[in-house]
Amino acid sequence: MITPEFLLTALIVVMIPGTGAIYTLSCGLSRGRAAAMAAVAGCSFAVLFHMAAALAGLAAILHASAVLFQAVKFAGVAFLLWMAWTTLRESGALSAPAAVAEQGLRRIATRAVLINLLNPKLAIFFAAFLPQFVQPGPGATVQMAILGLVFTALTAAVFAVYGLFAASARDWILASETAMAWMRRAFAACFAGLGLRLALAER
Template structure:
């Protein structure tokens, strides 16, 4: 049975702005509403490896092995810095004509998926989060954890789509001001860089 506590806690976690939310917002603003749907889907699919690793107990490796954790952490940090550099380099006035044409949907989704897949803290989060909502008397906890994970992913998808569609409404305002669009792009680039540095400085454990 799915508890109200799990639903509420999951909603709060999903609503908190993180790297995935930031990526979805940036995609909606600079590539349009359709692209933001791919971004939301990609970020949601990026949860799958961490969720399966946690459910199957593989996340314990990241929690106990400093080397494994550091490896994934630095790869993830470098990827975020790469995204920041790419966005900073392409900074320029926005136009509505580029809606969905800058990148293919699959490219947008892949980037979103990699953002979450290369975050080792996500698997550790699931390892600590999921078991709290599995009843102690359940003989087969695996199916229950998979159901909980599926609900968490569905929430993520719905919330991220909502963020993306809301951000898409701001495109019309940003295109009216070249300076505002350039500043916004630089802010997103700086935010991705800050998140990359933060991830790189994250301590094991």
């Protein structure tokens, strides 16, 4: 069940930068370690939700229904474009750790959850990817759950590395207003690009 092939494939999939990874990096760079870990928690929770949806058969429904797929997809596109706009509009110094506490890490985690929940490709990926490593039989559901938990753990670990690495570069970013401005533009462009890619995605 948990074969080297599964672990290697899952690790490669997780390491490919997507919306969750980009958001975690942006939180680490702009707000520090605590914010990055909040983003990791939110992204991981969304992965668990998609796993549960796959087990319940909701991913198959999403795959079968063109209308539902398009609705979820364009909700995700709108959210990513909104993220791009708000990132680009930010000005001034980046948030200090105290400011993060005042603003609340819950909002960061909530955004991370929404970013991954509003990606229908992730739900369909779960429905198509995990069954390849499940042995047919009465324990198939349990196997799916275990594989999903392992995938979630890998996601959390890789995203945590991304977030902590970004947070370690935060002092250098804070020291340069030019670097801050270009960082905002880069992340805004990433969110917009990911939104465009999602808009063009087919089932």
